[in-house]
Amino acid sequence: MRDRSALGGDRPPPASYAQERAWFAARLTHDPPTYCVVDEFPVHADLVAGDLVAALALLAARHESLRTGLRVVDGRLTQDVRDRVESPVEQVDLSGVGYADQVERIRALREALARRPFDLERPPLWRAAVVELGEGAWSVLFAAHHAVYDTASSFNVRAELTEICAAKQEGREPRLPHLPCTYGEHARRERARLTPARRAELAAHWRERLAGLPPVHTVALDRPRPSTRTFRGAEVRAALPADVRTSLADAARHHGTRPVVLLLAGYVALLHHLSGSDDIVLGLPVAGRAEAATLPMVGALVNMRVLRVDVAGDPGVTALVGRVAAAVEADEAYDMPFQTLVELVAGPRPPGVPPLYQLAFNHDPGGVLGAPVSSCEEDLLLDLTDDLVRVVYDVALFDRATVEALLSDYLRLLATALDAPDTRLSQLGPSRAVTGVGPRRAAPVAAVAPSTACEREVAAVWRDLLGTEVTDVHQDFFSLGGHSLQALKMLATLTAAYRAEVSLRTFFADPTVAGLATALRREHQGGTA
Template sequence: MIRPRPVPPSGVPASYAQERAWLASRLTHDPPTYCAVDEFPVHAGIDEADLVRALALLTVRHEPLRTALHVIDGELTQYVHPWVELPVERADLSGLDPVAQTQRRRSLRTELACRPFDPERAPLWRAAILTLGEGTWSVLFAAHHTVYDSASRINAHAELTEICAAAEEGREPQLPDLPRTYSEHAHRERARLGPTRRGALAAHWRSRLAGLPPVHTIPLDRPRPLARTFRGAEARTALPAGIGASLTAAARRLGTRPVLLLLTAYVALLHHHSGAHDVVVGLPVAGRAEPETLSMVGTFVNMQVLRVDLTADPDVTELLRRVRAAVRAGERNDIPFQTLVELLPAPRLPGVPPLYQLAFNYVPAGGLGAAVSSCEEDLLLDVADDMVRIVYDVALFDRSTADTLLRDYVRLLAAALEAPDTRLSRLGAVAGPRRAAARPHDERPAATAPRTTVERQVADAWRDLLGTDVLDVHQDFFALGGHSLQALRMLARLTSAYDAQVTLRTFFADPTVAGLATALQRTRLGRVACR
């Protein structure tokens, strides 16, 4: 009999990856953006009950599949339940023809992705067991990014396959040893980032990011609003036939990985459209450097700030070398992104994401999933084996611009693979001309000192947290040096004092003393009116 490990009576700190994914997911109401949906084919002489038992064993082995997340005194905390009710649905598709089966499976994937999760209720995953025919099954598995990442997909699929094979053969499954639980991992990573390590990392990144451009110079279609909306849209296109073979051949010839060539082409695209020689890109990294984490199901992904020097008009081969060096430098000095923001408290521009606004993501297996309607960054390029898409902030860009960027990326990628000795100045000739930027405008209200009791109390809370007086109720919390975790703690303090509920998303929409004071008063009055 399999028994779960003992669980502490109280919660334990969330991991840094959980913290980042949770913060991001609270800023939008778009479930597909923060939900991974995978399909695991199963060919075995088993029945539905065997598949349910396989999912149960997977859940027992991996804590994140039994975890809920709660904010306690402004800190995100994970609660690992010893047991959860399995959220498993069933669908018999065996009577459908192959075309109808494919359509129904696609529809079910979308349904699973679009159904929101409540982070405070475990489990943060759901599955559907599909009967496709005699001895042929498929398991659709949807999970929130706070408990599941792309490496988890490989681990979960491998374990389910082995458990089902063992059930068919009447033996015990041979599964990887898990020497550490996920909650133990969270404890260890926080202990490892002690004062000495934090100081060394801070020194490295302050040097590495000195003089970092506060915002990219890609032309916008309209002036940037003072507050971020996190509303996004996407445009996608298929990669041309033969690009995969060209990519593999070029990577082998240049002694690199295909993903680095894809990233290098993106850097070239950003240079072409911005004219900048100092390009900054947000890059997700696996975060599984320790061997004990390799077989775990959970979220470990971190965002790395990639800064690439494009001076002296490098050719593609030299640009690739610079990109690869920047990636390696970040891997050697890995630090949780939110900690990096905290350690580099430089004032920020209102409405501008911290440190980077342009991101790149490579999906090594499977498709790009359901369409999304939110965006953390200004632009995100997602590349899969046969598809590429641009996710863009609709407050800044039009669909026509996203289409142009996609077209230019595919052209630049093909040209770079064909002639890696081409210099950037000539590589840009295969793409279209740069567009003109939207003219900026200034809608900032006149400076106003805190006026009401609530505004003064909010200003006092900001002063205590940020170490600076707030003399204008229209000053931006993040421009004053605040970051997302400080915002979470500050909201916990103020909402408790006012018996009011203000979400992170509401605060991010207007991160000023005036905006927060208004939100506190509004929700408090709403509560009083209902009593």
């Protein structure tokens, strides 16, 4: 099936900024559940399995993202939009199975759907299972890659699926929301909006906002940070205590804010105590749906934003919540693609350290945590739903026991903050002593000019691509102004010349001339450049 956008000679739409991030991130880890979400939609209607398969096909026909893959064309990541796709739907009959067995079988099916990898070049990037439970009850399990689906998409899919099924049962046409634009049009619009003038405005805001940003947090580690990232992760999860769940809404009204701000403020307080720093920096996902045209859309629109909170002066809980809310609001009008932010706010980047932030927070109300993950992008991620909380952590940095204690401290601290809003930050600290090796500081390295033939060749390609001389083989590609798509083009040139297979994951682990030259020599398959 040909790319619909290519018919008539038009160029395919560019990947959106969110798709770019998902595409690159998926190449840094080989753990499918990290980039796949599995939603479960209950359906109660007098239908047959074929009706639900047809409903999913209608959703795919309406929403371009559900017929889209990603491919590189001339060094540019583009959307491969198909006119139609075969609906990858499995039908499972559990109507004759007891309730306990149904729950276990659905759990196993969810995990199987999550762990089966997607090929991002082969749409559709979703799959589903229609499960018959008996007496008009159904469960639709819907698994999709983050390159085409996000949290807001799940609400849209559920609403449309419910309406399609109701219409089928009532013998009428479904009343579905109008889609003002396609996802491809959205991707073109967001790039058109980032004009040179707007880019300069955003750059000025963020350079001021992130001036003096610490290159790495000071939370104590269980072992020294390795010079290259492994992306190997694990998680610890627990139920959100009932007293915390019941207190959140009342406490939010008391503080004049949303429950998520209280959950975030509790995490900020914990990180202050674990790090000893008054300057707390976090990665925070934002929905990316400020335009009305994007509200009914199914697709990836989430962006990562850097949140910076000053907690100096031992504020009380009420003041801390106010500072967190003010920090969130201060940046809402200055949303920009995270990868562009990394390019604009260049700074020191110690080896093995993710840029700008290494600690993250995510809140997915109504969401499901899904299968345990075995990879991570940040050092620590606090991830909450309405009733569960987990910490995803880098196993190269932290022991499980440390993270279990951290999660316990967060839940205790949060309960105290909700019950006693006059409590000072200093009184919210963990009851245990914080131990660890602390962040390892990179020792200064003397500049080393490219010396081998391979290093000189890599430096020459970087110079042509970035417009700057490389005088030190330990200089970071991204600190020199490079970005991810330029890295892709550069790797394509050098791997072809050396007949070597060097992955993005390998390059991102050590994005220097020395690191890439070593990888090229190691993977060289006997050819001559």
